[in-house]
Amino acid sequence: MSRTQADDAPRLDVEDTGDEVRLVAAGAWHLTTGRAAEKLVDGVQLGQKRRVVMDLSQVTELDTAGSWLLHRLRASLEFAGARVELTGLPENRRTLITEVESHVPEPWAPRRQPWTWTRIPEIVGRRSVLIGEDVVAVLNVLGAFTVGLIGCLAHPSRLRWNSILYHIDTTGRGAVPIMVLMSTLIGAIVAQQGAFYLRRFGADVFVVDLVGVLALRELGVLLTAIMFAGRSGSAFTAEIGSMKMREEIDALTVMGVRPLEVLIIPRLIALMLALPALTFISDMAALFGAMIVAITYVGLSPDAFMIQLLDAIDLETFMIGIVKAPFMALIIGLVACVEGMKVEGSAESLGRQTTTSVVKAIFMVIVVDGIFAVFFATVGI
Template sequence: MALGGRWTADQAPAVEAAAARLAAAGRGAALAVDMAGIERLDTLGAWVLERTRAEIEAAGGRLAYLGAAPEHRTLLGEVAARGAEPAPARPGLGPVMGALDGVGRATVRAGRECVEGIAVLGEVIAACGRVLARPGSFRGTALVNQIEQVALNGAPIIVLISFLVGGIVAQQGIFQLQRFGAQTFVVNLIGLLILRELGVLLTSIMVAGRSGSAITAEIGSMRMREEVDALRVMGLDPIEILIVPRVLALMIGLPMLTLIGDLAALTGGGLTAMLYGGLTLDQFLARLQAAVGVHHILVGLIKAPFMALIIGVIATVEGFAVEGSAESLGRHVTASVVKSIFMVIVLDGLFAVFFAAIDF
């Protein structure tokens, strides 16, 4: 058979029709195809020809291309080399074995992600060591800009959410404690709960959803536009240029936001206690001073940098995992937020057990 004309995307219907006739003629037979008459061949035409060849060979026939121009032969070779391999067939599993298979695959995937996170953490620490050895190479402007993005721009939403949550906790606590005539103990409740646990946890979750997702989206977009590869070509370390300022900004900004959020939550709880519990401002402050100490404030502030580091590492891992599609970017941004929130809660629980064990 002889092929001619333009095998290009704008001729797709004619190309598909010719390929169908070619596949029908070559089924179960040896077929030689003369490509000397093809005027132009693009990726679509080469892919259709390669698909047709695979169909003929699957049906027991053979197909050979003759007289192809060098550029056409090169394109056909590239398409054949990059052809998608079929997924390996999975054996039929029952419902129980299927569930166990899913759990096993998820466990292996989680283990790989944990290893990747540890590797990125090691690279960040190594980059910080290089920055300490050569302070002149550090871009302080980038750090200040990231602190502005994380802390300054994020402060209003943190204050609002913390204020509302503090008021809600105080209101529910008063309603329950009024049954026992102990509504004044709501000050102890909101003071300890907010300073030790709720303040830093709410702030970390908000930062994970706001700044962590932004870091993943930024790094992922750079990956899609090959800007990360461009940095490597120029001899620059992407970890030192892109990641270190962002991680340091998170570790500096999250404790600041935690302290601001604690103050906002205590303010909301205090106003609610005065409105619903009948407490005066002097009574609230006196009770708060008697209920909490400096070590309660330190408990929340000590957790903050570690939670910031976890958020930064997860955001970085997911950002570098983005591939060349918008779907991949959205999937990894979502994964970054979900994993960060999960790990923040896990880390908070570990810290709670640790501080309870040392009676701090």
């Protein structure tokens, strides 16, 4: 340590005169020397002295951190029963310490509420209000998207094709490798488990029917939509949320540019075009994984697998999964955009809304899939 640093180091000398104790603070008491100053404050042990004089005339530098440590020392002595007097303070430093004393935070205590039977209806009511607000927000964005899309279709020059193609590339083409890998593995696992249990009844060949119908009707589109919600939905929420944090959305409005046409419409269109294509790829990957298992585990030949598959499925089965994809993409995009617009001015808010976006999108995807399943069963498809 250099000589200058040694001179600036905080010091706290104790002088016991019998009737009183003088605490002489010297050196620099600021943020840089705060760790050393805190050790000095914690090391003060005065016993049962009734009068303490804190002499601060030799303090060379003092900031908020140093003032807080001196205030903490004074408060601890007074709490122990001593009467503390501050001396040697110029007017500006006395004002600083006074401000620190008047802004002491209250100690944190966990919120405790007595258990009552009314808490359950209260919690349910609050959650219902929040769900209602989310539904209204999604419907507002959906209505604005519909009106804006009609306006863009009436004037195609307003559509931002570069942005649409960019988002199709990032959300669609970029997701192909992980989607193919996951779908292939899921198709193979379902085929292996189905063949294992069907073999007990001598019907392991019908695993082709099981995987074919399940992959095309439910598994392919549902798996793709869930992956889409976790990958692209969270990205959209983070992008829009960070733009709102930096007030870029307000800047677009000031420049006369509608954020809906720039941020939301291209993303929703890209999702609604990319998800059906990814669903088709996911279907083919799941069937490929099932075929590998059927050949190696069940003992079917590739020709027998294809014949059995074509007997089990038809165009209607394939189209059921594809028809669901745009609706799921729309739900994912709406939830992602709404949660992105809710982001406030902190990184904590951005992370919270991104997580909420993924959870809500996955939940809504499963709900929409259930609604379609009931609808198709009702009409006999």
